[in-house]
Amino acid sequence: MATRFKGIELRGDSMSPSYNNGDWLLFSLFSPIPNGVQGNMRGAKWRNNLIGKVVLVRRAKTNGSDSVQSDFLQIKRVVRIDSIEKVDGIWVEGDNKEASTDSRSWGSLRDDEIIGKLLFRYRLARK
Numbered sequence: 001m002a003t004r005f006k007g008i009e010l011r012g013d014s015m016s017p018s019y020n021n022g023d024w025l026l027f028s029l030f031s032p033i034p035n036g037v038q039g040n041m042r043g044a045k046w047r048n049n050l051i052g053k054v055v056l057v058r059r060a061k062t063n064g065s066d067s068v069q070s071d072f073l074q075i076k077r078v079v080r081i082d083s084i085e086k087v088d089g090i091w092v093e094g095d096n097k098e099a100s101t102d103s104r105s106w107g108s109l110r111d112d113e114i115i116g117k118l119l120f121r122y123r124l125a126r127k
Contacts, residue, residue, distance in 0.1 A: 004029040006116060008056065008075065010125075014094030014101070015054070015075055022125025025075065027056045027116035042111045047088055050078040056116035057092060057109065075118075076100070082108045090114055 010023045019025065033042075057074045076092035083089075089108025094100025103109065 005119075006056070007122070008073065010075060013096050013099040015077075016096045016099070018077075018095045019054070019075070019121060020125045023121050024123035025054075026119045026122050028119050029056075029116040030114070032115075033112040044081075044088060047081045047090060047111070050090065050114065050117065051080065053078050054118035055092065055114050056118070057113055058115045059106070059113060073115075074102075076102050078114075079103070 006027045006029055008025050008027060010019050010021060010025060013021055030042075054075060054077050057076050058071050059074060061072050076094055078090055079093050080091045081088050082091050089110065090113075091103045091108050092114075093102045093104065097104075
């Protein structure tokens, strides 16, 4: 299977000072988990290899009820792997804790919510 990539312009200060508003980052995208399958499908080794890495997170945005309006992407760092009731979750945080909405608000993420891993920054923010 061919490797897929995605360039993202960082918006906001949640990852500063490591990465700043306006930086362009290149992510290697993971193979999607099949439709209708949610949860932890990739295994403990895959999760443990993410600790300390910057990842691309896809979260569902709701309109306040249970209906999903759209997906949105966020860039966060994997801090740890949590085991809750025999299910591993991925705990992510922004580097700038005061400016970040992350697992401290949402809790641990499922494997299917982590969609890519940072390869490198390819353009610095314009000053």
